[in-house]
Amino acid sequence: MDTGFAQTLPGAAYLNFCILTASALLMGLSAQFGNRWPFMLLRTGLYALTSAALFLFTFPAGPSLFVDLRLVPLALAAYRLGPGWALLAALPITLYRISLGGPALPGTLMHLALVLLMVTLLRHHDTAPRLPLRQSLRRALLIFALPALTIFPTFMNVGRDPLDAVGPYLMVALLSSAGFSLWLAVAKIMGNAFERAAQTGGPGTLDLLTGLPNRVAFERDHLPRRPGWADQYLLLLDLDRFKGLNEQRGHEFGDGVLQAVARVLSAQLPCDGSEGEGLNSAGACVQGRAYRLGGEEFALLFQAPDRLAAQHFADRLRRAVPVQTADLLGLPDLTLTVSGGLVPDGPGALDTADRLMFTAKKLGRNRVVDPWQPLAASTSRSPLNQTSPAVSTLRALLQFIAGNDDPGAEPDLQNLLNAAIACVPGAEAGTITLRTGTVSVVQVQSGYSDQLIGTQHTVQQMQQWHGNPEGWRAGRARLLRGQALRDRSRDSHDPDSPVQHVLETAGKQGELQANLLIPVKVQGDIYAELNLDSLSNEDAFDHESLQIAEEFGLWAAAILSASSRVKQALSSQDAALLTLGIALEARDMETQGHTRRVVELSARLGEALDLNASALHNLRQGAALHDLGKLLIPDSILLKPGSLTPDEWITMKTHADLGADLAAQLSDLTPAVLDVIRSHHERWDGRGYPNGLVGEDIPLLARIFSVCDVFDALTSERPYKAAWSVQDALNEIQAQSGRQFDPQVVAAFSAQHASCPALPADPPEPAYAHPPHLN
Secondary structure (H helix, E strand, C coil): CCCCHHHCHHHHHHHHHHHHHHHHHHHHHHHHHCCCHHHHHHHHHHHHHHHHHHHHCCEEEECCEEECCCHHHHHHHHHHCCHHHHHHHHHHHHHHHHHHCCCCHHHHHHHHHHHHHHHHHHHHHCCCCCCCCCCCHHHHHHHHCCHHHHHHHHHHHCCCCHHHHHHHHHHHHHHHHHHHHHHHHHHHHHHHHHHHHHHCCCCCCECCCCCCECHHHHHHCCCCCCCCCCEEEEEEEEECCHHHHHHHHCHHHHHHHHHHHHHHHHHHCCCCCCCCCEECCCCCEEEEEEEEEECCEEEEEEEECCHHHHHHHHHHHHHHHHHHHHHHHCCCCCCCCEEEEEEECCCCHHHHHHHHHHHHHHCCCCCEECCCCHHHHHHCCCCCCCCCHHHHHHHHHHHHHHCCCCCCCCCCHHHHHHHHHHHCCCCCEEEEEEEECCEEEEEEEECCCHHHCCCEEEHHHHHHHHCCHHHHHHCCCEEEEHHHHHHHHHHCCCCCCHHHHHHHHCCCHHHCCEEEEEEEEECCEEEEEEEEEECCCCCCCCHHHHHHHHHHHHHHHHHHHHHHHHHHHHHHHHHHHHHHHHHHHHHHCCCCCHHHHHHHHHHHHHHHCCCCHHHHHHHHHHHHCCCHHHHHCCHHHHCCCCCCCHHHHHHHHCHHHHHHHHHCCCCCCCHHHHHHHHHCCCCCCCCCCCCCCCHHHCCHHHHHHHHHHHHHHHCCCECCECCCCHHHHHHHHHHCECCCECHHHHHHHHHHCCCCCCCCCCCCCCCCCCCCCCC
């Protein structure tokens, strides 16, 4: 056109944008046909026609100079289809432009080359290759601003002042970017319209993002059975941790991953079973169709000769998807795994496959579960069931944090190790070592021989086993596999040492395939080491295993740290209360050391009766404070050298209740401690005080303490009596069995002293004012 509206700047811009919009609409319509090569060729032709049409309507850039937007569709072709298809689209218009010649030809060719180069670089670096580019105008300017600089040397070649090129440069850069953005916006609107129609049951049966058949097609399809093909199967696949991938690297990157996965599935199992085939690992043919159901979930309907062929195909696909997806994207460091459920096709197959896929994720991801695996059947309801060691360990952790009813108890290291093996994908065996002084000692094992327990390793050996002393001190997990692992394990100890012999035999050193070492820090120092091993698979542990193991190390540290703090706190509390009890001796003029002795005697007797750590702790505290109430007894009664009157004796008996009431004012004392203080003068036959309790109505800890209290009183010298012999005291304790004392407690106490030699049996007359088994 030489005249008219089209040659004005507004007219040319209007016509160019109309052409781009029409092209975008046509391209949006073609998206529903997928990404097979005939349709890729059709799209390439559409890009080429659009470029040729834009070449006809140029922008006036000055006398005898015109610019156009023909590079916009070529840039889109390079970004959407790849540089090869873009060169094919550019070939016709480029040959025509070469045939025209002229001084502007070198600049024109350089402009085209730079645009394609920029798009190729951006496409390689970007997060969404081969997909509609959901970008800002700034992204488009990166593509067109630098190549448009070729306008300046072009002006110089035709004898124009380079400063005259500023206006045309800005016009080309801005209008090209605007046209690029307009095209993408229209294509996106078209794509969303088709996708909404497909999801609402409309006529569309292709997923516009990936080109695979969508859920509508999946629900309508029934692949015909062929002669000789016995079974048809459904494989449901879901990308693991895909939400995190989107959040970390952007939704465009996630879209790129989905399209790459679709291409892998299409290559492994063509969308049309008649057009191709996949081979399972056994060499059997597998045919069918792949679908995108939505989000990161894909389905495959396929036919296989038998169940074993289907299982082999599903597992091969699980392993192929991450590797081939990373290759397609040019990202070898991409961490991607898939989980799946495989079932025979039929009524309810989708729901069953979905449940199995959920089970695969709960079992650690990166696996395909089918109904023929016993593990899937036994854990499909919930992998964290009531018998799971992880549940027990979680309960232990919560009890430590909340203040459980068994303070001071040692953490269940065996249960902790079992939980780690159950929770870390790939773990089959392991050990836990605890630091004792300057050595680490193996405390528990799983998958090995108990001969490993007690094996000692120095700090230097543990650092060498880790391989990075700084990493070991920082508590960082370490993964080692294969021959390097076996060499490291043999280098940690002298080859002729007994420890090395135990490691080689009981520790199956020669069978180790992979090892995760997690140093556990407690209060800033390495307190333990958790070793998790695989004896069957060198590649058992992956990035996810390492991440879970590090999290489990924090879990173990919390448990061990809580246990350590509780024991320290209880030890300090016991020491303080024992000091208070000893101070009471001075006022009561008891024999020096009575309180310390009864605390020790009570603890030993409690252990013989299998009391747990909590009960033993309460018993020790009650023993230390058993006579606290005597602080409130007048000196005229407490220190009276002779016999007490009946009224004085009534006052003396109040010390048990007074002591319990006074102890109740102290913080952190449990009701069980108060029971010892209040009830240690109760008698089995009901004739004790202060409440006259009978038999097992007397708290157990009080029954235990009363035996120890009387025994120490009998065997100690007092101002009003001589010390009895051990045997005489034992005889008296046994004589009071079923009367003053609990028979079972007496039996346990007597068994503890059975090794004592029998002495003359006639006890001295109790010439004292306050019989020890009454006061």
